[in-house]
Amino acid sequence: MIEVENLVKSFGGFRAVDDASLRIETGSITGLIGPNGAGKSTLFNVIAGVHAPTSGRVRMDGEDITGLPPHELFHKGLLRTFQIAHEFSSMSVRENLMMVPAAQAGETLWNAWFGRGRIAREEAALLRKADEVLEFLTIDHLRDERAGNLSGGQKKLLELGRTMMVDAKIVFLDEVGAGVNRTLLGTIGDAIVRLNRERGYTFCLIEHDMDFIARLCDPVIVMAEGHVLAKGRADEIMQNEAVIEAYLGTGLENKAKA
Ligand code: ADP
Ligand code: MG
Numbered sequence: 001m002i003e004v005e006n007l008v009k010s011f012g013g014f015r016a017v018d019d020a021s022l023r024i025e026t027g028s029i030t031g032l033i034g035p036n037g038a039g040k041s042t043l044f045n046v047i048a049g050v051h052a053p054t055s056g057r058v059r060m061d062g063e064d065i066t067g068l069p070p071h072e073l074f075h076k077g078l079l080r081t082f083q084i085a086h087e088f089s090s091m092s093v094r095e096n097l098m099m100v101p102a103a104q105a106g107e108t109l110w111n112a113w114f115g116r117g118r119i120a121r122e123e124a125a126l127l128r129k130a131d132e133v134l135e136f137l138t139i140d141h142l143r144d145e146r147a148g149n150l151s152g153g154q155k156k157l158l159e160l161g162r163t164m165m166v167d168a169k170i171v172f173l174d175e176v177g178a179g180v181n182r183t184l185l186g187t188i189g190d191a192i193v194r195l196n197r198e199r200g201y202t203f204c205l206i207e208h209d210m211d212f213i214a215r216l217c218d219p220v221i222v223m224a225e226g227h228v229l230a231k232g233r234a235d236e237i238m239q240n241e242a243v244i245e246a247y248l249g250t251g252l253e254n255k256a257k258a
Helices: 040-047 070-075 091-099 100-104 109-114 116-136 150-161 182-199 210-216 241-246 254-256
Strands: 003-010 014-023 029-033 055-060 076-081 168-173 203-204 220-224 226-234
Touching: 003 040, 003 210, 014 040, 029 040, 029 182, 040 076, 040 168, 040 203, 070 076, 091 100, 091 116, 091 150, 109 254, 116 150, 150 168, 150 182, 182 203, 182 210, 203 210, 220 241
Parallel strands: 014 226, 029 203, 029 220, 076 168, 168 203
Antiparallel strands: 003 014, 003 055, 220 226
């Protein structure tokens, strides 16, 4: 579904992504791991149109999407989750979901939420959709809670929920498990698997927790110093000499969790 070809992203003279090439297959849950500073988030940001690449190509289903802005990628079904923005924190969980289709399409928050025309006409449908998403994620009891009051893990679920308000094809998740307790991490993992199996979402996720990666992801891609070091099943990757060395020989599992 996604093909990245010889991608380079420099900041000043420093190549955060240095000639990275990889493929994300349709229907996969692909893991992206690597030591801190390997260039994982930068790679995501280039694919998702947040940063323009210095050189190289990104294709989606064969079509060149290099450097397209996030809202155009959004229309193609390519989504990257973002933390709930500050201005959304005083709104309810349900309202946060309902504004996604308009807000992500490049409209301002003001137009998206307070504009009287379109949203009002679509409100009933949006409401139904939001409630369906909340039920799917098993957080329907939080629908009227202010988004700012959610725990770290609940916020991650809401971020995932935002991708379900539209017809996503591929979703990029950057450290969805960071600071999330075991129980909620399990819920997030279950939601990812169900979205993959039942709704055909393709996922690419960056995560440090190797248990989480091993449970969900096949294949796993390892990045180090801006390029792709290895790709394979989680168990293969954890035996791979070059990968172990990239994590400085301190044990993949421990280092990865640090
Ligand atoms: P990872 O997500 O794998 O930890 P990042 O992609 O965040 O790595 O960062 C890769 C390297 O690029 C790091 O050395 C980081 O300091 C650098 N970097 C990332 N973003 C910027 C930026 N906007 N300006 C300058 N350097 C950056
Ligand atoms: Mg990162």
